[in-house]
Amino acid sequence: MSSYLHKPAIAVIEWRTFFRDCITRSIAAASGLEVSGFPQVKDWIDHCDLDKTSIVLLCLGDGRQEHRLKDSIGFIFSLSIPPPVILISDEEDSGYIVDTIEQGARGYFPAQMSLDLAIEAIRLVRAGGTFVPAGSLISAQHKMENSRSDLRYSSADLFTDRQIAVIESLRRGKTNKLIAYELDMSESTVKVHIHNIMKKLDVNNRTQVAFLATEMLGKHGRFLKPATR
Numbered sequence: 001m002s003s004y005l006h007k008p009a010i011a012v013i014e015w016r017t018f019f020r021d022c023i024t025r026s027i028a029a030a031s032g033l034e035v036s037g038f039p040q041v042k043d044w045i046d047h048c049d050l051d052k053t054s055i056v057l058l059c060l061g062d063g064r065q066e067h068r069l070k071d072s073i074g075f076i077f078s079l080s081i082p083p084p085v086i087l088i089s090d091e092e093d094s095g096y097i098v099d100t101i102e103q104g105a106r107g108y109f110p111a112q113m114s115l116d117l118a119i120e121a122i123r124l125v126r127a128g129g130t131f132v133p134a135g136s137l138i139s140a141q142h143k144m145e146n147s148r149s150d151l152r153y154s155s156a157d158l159f160t161d162r163q164i165a166v167i168e169s170l171r172r173g174k175t176n177k178l179i180a181y182e183l184d185m186s187e188s189t190v191k192v193h194i195h196n197i198m199k200k201l202d203v204n205n206r207t208q209v210a211f212l213a214t215e216m217l218g219k220h221g222r223f224l225k226p227a228t229r
Contacts, residue, residue, distance in 0.1 A: 009033040009052070010122070011044045011083075013072065014059035023057070023088075030119050041072045053083045054126050057109075060089040073103050084125050102207055107131040158200055166193045171210040 014020035024037040038044040086107035121131040169179040
């Protein structure tokens with residue numbers, strides 16, 4: 001690889017120039033590490049010595065770039081030796097936390113976190129650890145508990161028979177291909193069902209669907225009937 005390419009210890013991916021410069025300079029000054037900023041993952045790929053990048057800080061912003069986040073993480077983890085990825089988000093949303101850690105990210109920084117704590121967390125991740133603020137985990141747990149409570153009363157009427165069949169397959173860890181084969185539908189139809197299920201449950205991934213499904217089932221393995229309130 002050409003010698004002119006940047007060799008940052010930390011790469012900051014942030015499409016907003018002002019925020020990118022602030023994050024890059026703050027972390028460099030506080031950590032003493034070499035830090036470079038890039039507007040997109042592609043720019044980092046094109047202009048960096050990837051072997052010298054010890055961490056990628058991927059900034060989500062205000063949550064409206066969720067699709068870009070998923071594409072970016074997928075692209076990074078398609079590399080032969082991907083570096084650890086830490087997500088920075090303006091929104092402390094439990095769905096993002098679960099999604100990014102499930103995909104392989106090694107950290108989650110809410111924008112409300114202090115710079116000093118962020119530097120310590122970066123050092124932890126560089127040493128091989130994973131960092132998620134305790135407050136974010138508590139928020140995620142409360143959201144899941146509230147969802148389970150609501151679903152005890154509404155799960156039987158919330159889904160169609162086909163969606164229930166898909167949910168039961170998800171909680172058994174089956175792939176889309178296997179679900180499609182067993183339920184005699186196309187994989188694209190399975191994906192549509194899963195999308196609609198996640199929307200109804202207000203969750204962001206298959207893992208959360210499977211987690212909630214256990215609470216939606218009665219002791220005999222059937223979905224609970226709505227209770228009279």
